[in-house]
Amino acid sequence: MSDFIPGQRWISDGEAELGLGTILNVDFRSVTVLFAASQETRTYSARQAPLTRVVFGSGDHIESAEGVTLTVDDTKEVDGLVIYIGIDAAGEWHELSEAKLSDRMQFNQARDRLLTGQVDRNDWFDLRFRTLHHHHRISQNPALGLAGPKIDLIPHQLYIADEVSRRHAPRVLLADEVGLGKTIEAGLILHRLLLTGRAERALILVPDSLTHQWLVELLRRFAIEVTLLDERQSQAHGEANPFEAGQLILASQQWLFANPHRQSQAEACAWDLLIVDEAHHLDWTPEETGPGYACVERLAAVAPGLLLLTATPEQMGLESHFARLRLLDPDRYHDLERFRAEEAGYVRVAEAIDALDALPGDAAALDTAATVIDDADSRALLDTLADPESDSAQREAARTQLRDQLLDRHGTGRVMFRNSRRHVGGFPERRLHVARLDPPSAYRRVLRKLARDEDSLDELLIETGLDHPDVMLYLDATYRALDDDPLNGEPWWQIDPRVTWLLERLTEMGRDKALVIAHDRRTATDLAEALRVLGGVHAPVFHEGLTLVERDRAAADFADAEDGSQLLICSEIGSEGRNFQFCRHLVMFDLPQHPDQLEQRIGRLDRIGQRHAIEIHVPVFADSPGERLLRWYREGMDAFSAPHGVGSELFDAFGDELAESLLDDEALAEVIDETRALFDAKLAERNAGRNRLLELNACRNERADAVATAIRELDADRALPRYLDQALDIFGVDSQDLGGELLHLRAGPQMLDGLPGLVKGEEGFTATRSRERALARDDVQHLSWEHPLVREIMERILDGTLGNTALALLDHPAIPPGRVLTELVFCTHCPAPTHLHVDRFLPPTAIRVLLDESGANLADKVSFTGLAKNLQKVKKAVARDLIKSRHEQLRDLLTRGESEAERELPTILEAAQSRMRERLDGELTRLQALARHNPSVRQDELDALRDERAALDTAIEGARLRLDAVRVIVTVDKETRR
Structure with a gap:
């Protein structure tokens, strides 16, 4: 007592x-x-x-x-x-x-x-020290934030993600052609900004049909969990602002654009980043602003970062393209006529860049290059390049620098990234298969009536309620409108030869899957019924009348390689956004009227990563408007061979004439000739001007290769599996080797609560450290240093107390028993706002001090690993008694250890400041020089970089040491242990 x-x-x-x-x-x-x-x-x-x-x-x-x-x-x-x-x-x-x-x-x-x-286990202390070491190492890797996502290492995607995510509050237009991975680029940028603390809140606005796809894509590829917000979810929050329900909000554009109250709530939030998909649907002209555009414009004014995604930036015309750029930087892009003039001047710049390859020795090329060079530094580089006495290394260096300068200083390359298929390469061949079918008698009667005179066409439009030229192109819809009597009428699919043709094609395809797209929702649903009744084929249908869950269920059934459906039948909505590249057969049951819609359809299959030729099957009725539309696509613009990016301009120019010529072969021939002439001219113009500059600037291979190399180094890091084995064991996570480089992780009975993806009593998840294995299966997660589970474990260790004390015994013949060693781990502590991402230059850095009883530091002579493997555990009660008996001695050694560590701090801080200044001073110098030539460099970007440098300088200078962990080591002999 x-x-x-x-x-x-x-x-x-x-x-x-x-x-x-x-x-x-x-x-x-x-x-x-x-x-x-x-x-x-x-x-x-x-x-x-x-x-x-x-x-x-x-x-x-x-x-x-x-x-x-x-x-x-x-x-x-x-x-x-x-x-x-x-x-x-x-x-x-x-x-x-x-x-x-x-x-x-x-x-x-x-x-x-x-x-x-209070002492912890020795293996906890070991894990803490190794966590500090790995965190320090990984934080400075140039691929940080890009290595974790489940993606192929595709150069242009890595370059864009790296370039954009390095910027302060990036505001860019991601405008790669269909199938080149804009969603992946946006996801990579978001992932890195979140991981490095440069963004915490983001609003993602996408078409209603793509909300669930974005939700799943962000979770599966990037391990980013977002809150999907709609009206029902919003009402559940009562009077509270529903946009405050999460840090990352995903919402439908149609829902938000139609609801002024929800718009005002969204605008009241502090967003770091706004992402808008399918941005070409935002309507703007100098005379009128659409509601969607106005909403995005207001949100973009309060969000520092903005990513606009569109595959058709110029296809909808220069005015529409200007509208997108205006959202990114309204101060820079405020005058449409001035922008037109700038665009015209980019031809000279593209010609100058191409001329650099002809130097030295080509006087004409020298004159061409000189016309766009207006400063002394660039002139000196051109002189070096043109000098025949310069050695090859000097000329190549000058050529590279001069090319990069011209790309930086001219055009919209800093705010717009556009890769084309011809620039990226590696895409599959497209093969068109046309089936010319005889129309049934009911369809022929309609065609004869249409050909009779204009009054007959007007009567038919009134009688059916259809639009022109729909009444001519979609004969099944016309037939339904005229004869759709459920009691007496014969369903269109019982007379339409395309149905039996499709059943025959399916038989020929064997086990291959096919995506079927029809213009009309009713056609798609009727076709599914027809295949079931006539051929016993059960096919899911995908259309705008389904809920998101129903659409996803249909798409998942189609995607299932083992037990899924052979085909998926879509209305036109099926050609927007979805990725069906696992399939190589595309059946266009009818043709869309707009070239962009045609390319959207093909783009569902023809994407980067597609390993097979795309087989495009098109049934047409002989001598019908549909066959004439096919001729316009093939002969007027080679629409089926590859995406050309000028279809919208051609349709704007000839769409009306085309509609009028669908019943007249001679008139059609004239439209085709005129279309072809404009098509060839537009391609030549594109290849010479702005698009040529954009393609040259959209992927700098040297940078992309460096990022990919850094990612592969992290993928191959042998330290990760060793670290994971120890960490999972200590945190109570059961790990089962499934073979084939797969692991199944589940919560063990003693697991610490709150680990991502693991809940006690639930199945857990399957993961792999192999990027290739992870990409092959949607249900397998990619285990990396950036995986949420690994990051959570490391953060808990570094921010908590786990393993920051320990006591161990050491039996060593050279050291008498009863001696005390103290192993102290000090760590740099640099408080700074998260958006500065100070860890790039000064991550928590461990300083290890190993003191004997005399105060001598043995750290250089005795390694951490060498010492740790010779230590033996001791019961906690014994450890407490030992510490109690050595209190004064330990206090003295702790004080001495701090003095030892302080000697190393100045060197660490000096190196960190040197790294920071080298990188930020170089970037600032480049941007200042660039700003003199290219107004796309915003003043706030320059100011932010200066402020960031000053804040980092102050933060690093103020860094201090703190004692992170300490282990007491008591020497014993065999007798003492007994």
């Missing part, structure tokens, strides 16, 4: 999280302790209470119940209670009884935990 006195302060060995306890009562059998901070009371056996007395020594910091902090100078004992004598921040001396210590004093620091007898 004499060991415990009311008012003394003790902590629980088994429940240290209860905080500082106060002895309330004690008798011969029990002791009662109040843990006021956690409002808990415990009663223990007086003889074997798992408690440790808390006594602070000279130099320790303590806090009174009134919140006054003292530095302990001395102590005395009065009636069994310790009285602390210390000095406060104002230099005043105080005496403080231990009974009046703050109940909320935390023992998180390694020093406090060690001296109060």
